[in-house]
Amino acid sequence: xxxxxxxxxxxxxxxxxxxxxxxxxxxxxxxxxxxxxxxxxxxxxxxxxxxxxxxxxxxxxxxxxxxxxxxxxxxxxxxxxxxxxxxxxxxxxxxxxxxxxxxxxxxxxxxxxxxxxxxxxxxxxxxxxxxxxxxxxxxxxxxxxxxxxxxxxxxxxxxxxxxxxxxxxxxxxxxxxxxxxxxxxxxxxxxxxxxxxxxxxxxxxxxxxxxxxxxxxxxxxxxxxxxxxxxxxxxxxxxxxxxxxxxxxxxxxxxx
Amino acid sequence: xxxxxxxxxxxxxxxxxxxxxxxxxxxxxxxxxxxxxxxxxxxxxxxxxxxxxxxxxxxxxxxxxxxxxxxxxxxxxxxxxxxxxxxxxxxxxxxxxxxxxxxxxxxxxxxxxxxxxxxxxxxxxxxxxxxxxxxxxxxxxxxxxxxxxxxxxxxxxxxxxxxxxxxxxxxxxxxxxxxxxxxxxxxxxxxxxxxxxxxxxxxxxxxxxxxxxxxxxxxxxxxxxxxxxxxxxxxxxxxxxxxxxxxxxxx
Numbered sequence: 001x002x003x004x005x006x007x008x009x010x011x012x013x014x015x016x017x018x019x020x021x022x023x024x025x026x027x028x029x030x031x032x033x034x035x036x037x038x039x040x041x042x043x044x045x046x047x048x049x050x051x052x053x054x055x056x057x058x059x060x061x062x063x064x065x066x067x068x069x070x071x072x073x074x075x076x077x078x079x080x081x082x083x084x085x086x087x088x089x090x091x092x093x094x095x096x097x098x099x100x101x102x103x104x105x106x107x108x109x110x111x112x113x114x115x116x117x118x119x120x121x122x123x124x125x126x127x128x129x130x131x132x133x134x135x136x137x138x139x140x141x142x143x144x145x146x147x148x149x150x151x152x153x154x155x156x157x158x159x160x161x162x163x164x165x166x167x168x169x170x171x172x173x174x175x176x177x178x179x180x181x182x183x184x185x186x187x188x189x190x191x192x193x194x195x196x197x198x199x200x201x202x203x204x205x206x207x208x209x210x211x212x213x214x215x216x217x218x219x220x221x222x223x224x225x226x227x228x229x230x231x232x233x234x235x236x237x238x239x240x241x242x243x244x245x246x247x248x249x250x251x252x253x254x255x256x
Numbered sequence: 257x258x259x260x261x262x263x264x265x266x267x268x269x270x271x272x273x274x275x276x277x278x279x280x281x282x283x284x285x286x287x288x289x290x291x292x293x294x295x296x297x298x299x300x301x302x303x304x305x306x307x308x309x310x311x312x313x314x315x316x317x318x319x320x321x322x323x324x325x326x327x328x329x330x331x332x333x334x335x336x337x338x339x340x341x342x343x344x345x346x347x348x349x350x351x352x353x354x355x356x357x358x359x360x361x362x363x364x365x366x367x368x369x370x371x372x373x374x375x376x377x378x379x380x381x382x383x384x385x386x387x388x389x390x391x392x393x394x395x396x397x398x399x400x401x402x403x404x405x406x407x408x409x410x411x412x413x414x415x416x417x418x419x420x421x422x423x424x425x426x427x428x429x430x431x432x433x434x435x436x437x438x439x440x441x442x443x444x445x446x447x448x449x450x451x452x453x454x455x456x457x458x459x460x461x462x463x464x465x466x467x468x469x470x471x472x473x474x475x476x477x478x479x480x481x482x483x484x485x486x487x488x489x490x491x492x493x494x495x496x497x498x499x500x501x502x503x504x505x506x507x
Contacts, residue, residue, distance in 0.1 A: 006346065006349035006350045009350045010350050010351075010353065010354060013350070013354065014354075033372055034369070034372050034373040035369075035373075089264060090264055090267055090268060093268075094268060094271070097490050097493060097494065098490075099444070100440075100444050100489045100490050100492070100493035101485070101486045101489050101490065102444070102447045102448040102451050102485060102489055103448070104448055104451050104452045104455060104463075105451055105455075105462075105463070105466055105481065105482050105485050105486075106482060107455070107470075108455070108466050108467055108469065108470025108471075108478055109470065109475070109478050109479065109482065111470055112292075112470050112473055112475055112478065113292060184360065184362070187362065188362040188364055188365075191362065191364070191365055192364045192365075192452065195364075195365075195367070195368075195456065196455060196456060196467075203365075206365065206368055207368070210368040210371065210372070213372070215372060218368050218369075218372070219369075222365050222366065222368070222369075225362065225365050226361055226362075226365070229360075229361055229362055230361070233360065
């Protein structure tokens, strides 16, 4: 038997899954309360778009603020930790132990401290994304080739030139991959905390429609969060291709 | 520098003690509101007395039972599925990107689906725990298969090792540390999933209690609960990590 190429098979599988999503509830194999058909979900998303949009804006603001704290702080601390052998040996075991703590249990504490508005979501999502970003940045910074800096210095580059032409491009892959890890977690953190206790945001909509047993709208909101997560990932991937191209394009051998 | 002569564990313990001291003093001297952050000693006392009450122990037991049930299902099923896929070149070419995609999307937002489908009881918690953990297990099983070196396999076969012998002396030692790491990560994801599901909608379990304490502003109990959960999670993590390093020694 001749197998179709992997890509074709994968597409067929995805199409079959989508068809099942539409047909199984329609045929009554799965109650449509558990899984509303694809078309109903899409219809709910379009007919209620203004409501979703309004709450999406709240979520986006929270995600933006939390991204700033989680990724900014995480990348800075991670680079600091990764570039000093002593600090790394001392603190990395502590950080990776702390990573095992299920951070969701902190959320009730944050609502008690900061109320149920945006503040508690931003704090929770920042904490949620911080440690993995830090670990990613600490691991990445170690892979930077030290001879690059030495070469620049020996060729007489000024400190500003060293940062602009060597350090920034060299740390870019680390920064972007940490941003990718942290960003995904920040989105989850914001939506989960909105689902638990809040008055606005996509997570709030998910919980509200769930208590009303309005499954198509629950699914529409879930779909929206998924699109947000995928869109963010694609954006970072695009930036990765754009800013880290130098790594592949210039093999060391081309220099005389 | 003098700091460099002090052994790591001393500095590390000093950091922990210092953290607790700042917490204790800050709360006792009123620099932070003790209603918002009770002193460290109060919290530890509350944790110990909580562990003595039968009601809390029952909640803790519910959570542990759910976590263990999900763990026992997710780990072997995920590992076997992962190994089966990774072993076949065509299957891995088709399915690996799909598994990777599912792994990268947030699982927590599907929690309402589990409530719609399974209600809010024991089964729903276990199902959500399995769902949270199984994909990391599959992903690491892929990595475990890749960690087996072709040369080792070829040498073993050339020397006439039987299937069982290659399994025992080539596959197992290579894959064990990677799979143990998977077990460790799966537990983190699984425990988080179970606690989230309990906080979201349930009638029992530690997560349910923590949600209630938060709503009722019982910060001392809340911090005590966080302490107990963290100690449990870190203990399990460290035990598996110690096993991992022991099995990795031969490399």
